[in-house]
Amino acid sequence: NAGVTQTPKFQVLKTGQSMTLQCAQDMNHEYMSWYRQDPGMGLRLIHYSVGAGITDQGEVPNGYNVSRSTTEDFPLRLLSAAPSQTSVYFCASSLWRSAETQYFGPGTRLLVL
Amino acid sequence: SQQGEEDPQALSIQEGENATMNCSYKTSINNLQWYRQNSGRGLVHLILIRSNEREKHSGRLRVTLDTSKKSSSLLITASRAADTASYFCAVGKSGGSNYKLTFGKGTLLTVNP
Numbered sequence: 001n002a003g004v005t006q007t008p009k010f011q012v013l014k015t016g017q018s019m020t021l022q023c024a025q026d027m028n029h030e031y032m033s034w035y036r037q038d039p040g041m042g043l044r045l046i047h048y049s050v051g052a053g054i055t056d057q058g059e060v061p062n063g064y065n066v067s068r069s070t071t072e073d074f075p076l077r078l079l080s081a082a083p084s085q086t087s088v089y090f091c092a093s094s095l096w097r098s099a100e101t102q103y104f105g106p107g108t109r110l111l112v113l
Numbered sequence: 114s115q116q117g118e119e120d121p122q123a124l125s126i127q128e129g130e131n132a133t134m135n136c137s138y139k140t141s142i143n144n145l146q147w148y149r150q151n152s153g154r155g156l157v158h159l160i161l162i163r164s165n166e167r168e169k170h171s172g173r174l175r176v177t178l179d180t181s182k183k184s185s186s187l188l189i190t191a192s193r194a195a196d197t198a199s200y201f202c203a204v205g206k207s208g209g210s211n212y213k214l215t216f217g218k219g220t221l222l223t224v225n226p
Contacts, residue, residue, distance in 0.1 A: 004155075031212065042201065042218035043156075056211060090155055100144055100205050102214060104155035 001026050004105035006091050012111045013081040021076040021108050023091030029103070030096035032074040033058070034066065036087040037107075043090065049074055050096050081112045117145070117185075117202040117217035125223040132189040134220040136202030137182075144205040145178055145185045146214070149198045156201065159187075192224045 007022045025032065033048035035058075045058030049068040063085060065077040074093075078085060088109050092102040120135045136145065144163045148156040162169045162178045162185065169176050175188040189196055199219040206213055 033214070035216070040218060043203075043216040045213060045215065048213065050212065058213065059215070092156075096212065100146065100212070100214065101158045101161055102146075102148075102156070102203075103158070104148075106155045 003027065004091055004093055004103050006089075006105035006108050008108060009106070010109045010111075012113065013078070014113055015081060015083060017081050019078050019081065021078070021089055021091075021110075023074045023076065023105060024072050025074075025091075025093040025103070026072065027093065027095075027103065028071060029093035030071065032068065032091065032093045033102070034064070034074070034076045035090045035092065036060065036085075037090060038087050046076065046089075078110075081110075083112045086110060086112045117204050117215065119200070119202055119217045119220045121220060122218070123221045123223070125225065126192060128192060128194055128224055128226050130192055132192050132196070132222055132224070134187045134200050134202075134222070136185045136187070136217060138185075138202075138204045139183065140206070141180075142204045143207050145176075146203045146205060147174075147176060147185075147187050148201045148203060148216075150201065150219070151198045159200075161205075189222075192222075194224050194226045196222060197224045198222060 004025045034046040035043040047066040049055045091105040117136045146161045147159045150156045173190045178185045201219045203216045
């Protein structure tokens with residue numbers, strides 16, 4: 001199993017550009033989530049999904065969209081990038097209800113100029 | 114927010130000593146989890162303790178949970194240089210079809226050889 005994979009590893013955007021951060025897992029996990037990690041702020045939940053076709057907002061959802069068309073994939077879309085979205089983004093997955101342990105991807109470093 | 118708050122923010126010890134990190138939270142929880150993050154990497158799950166449990170062990174790790182004080186502690190015994198990392202507590206709360214895991218800001222542990 002590859003576990004949780006994220007692409008790209010690093011991305012530079014200009015203000016106003018849009019992009020999609022990819023996340024995939026091969027563990028048949030129902031629950032997937034996106035976090036951003038900023039210095040001194042810990043991890044903050046952006047969006048999460050408890051299964052295909054179901055998504056919900058986390059703590060800091062503004063400026064981001066998600067969709068969950070399959071169990072395996074959970075892409076995060078930045079609609080119009082802003083410098084405040086410069087961060088490290090982590091995707092995670094877990095078996096919903098039966099085990100809450102989160103398995104994290106390696107992260108995507110995003111720099112918005 | 115029921116975000117976990119770790120204490121101390123940073124801890125420096127000698128190899129072989131024990132390291133204790135604390136976590137406090139604000140509201141009722143379903144479980145509390147501890148994660149480790151090596152520099153520049155994704156988070157790795159260490160241990161989960163449920164709200165009806167008081168203590169759990171895993172190798173050199175010991176976690177306690179006091180729901181009356183809304184606090185948890187992580188003890189790493191006989192620390193090694195390889196334990197140098199950031200440690201995060203995360204509080205899990207579920208309701209209906211929703212489940213959220215909220216992270217604290219972390220404790221940076223440095224183990225000196």
